[in-house]
Amino acid sequence: MAEVDFTIGHKQYTLSCQEGEERLLKRAAGMLDTEAQQILSQAGRMPEPRLLLLAGLMLADRTSALEDRANAAERELARLKSNPQKVEVPAVPQDLADAFAELAARAEALAQKAEDSLISE
Structure with a gap:
């Protein structure tokens, strides 16, 4: 001890x-x-x-x-x-999210044009 x-x-x-x-x-x-x-x-x-x-x-x-x-x-x-309260906090500012959505739409349109031109050949 x-x-x-x-x-x-x-x-x-x-x-x-x-x-x-x-x-x-x-x-x-x-x-x-x-x-x-x-x-x-x-x-x-x-x-x-x-x-x-x-x-x-x-x-x-x-x-x-x-x-x-x-x-x-x-x-x-x-x-x-x-009793948790749901709190939503945007991880990305709204204007940046809008810009990404616009870029995604343009990319989809370009992909569709490329696909259409391959099919028509």
Whole structure:
């Protein structure tokens, strides 16, 4: 097992984790420490259990807000998937499409003339 050292608030910790999970543990500890530092900057020094509780509650509140936003986005995505609106966007400008149609008509006329001249020979 790997061991990870980190600081939360004003205290050092060491935790064991599975190999390969060190980065995740350090990231989680960093998030908790960020919240703890904010609390300490506003309230000053406080007992470790209270600091950890408040920091955990702040993270839980932020997580809850993010979950609400994710759920709203998933509902909107499901709504859009169940009732898609057809939007037509012209890939070719109309004047260019008209020019191509005219060229196609001329090519057809020339092909017809060539065919007629072969038949009459």
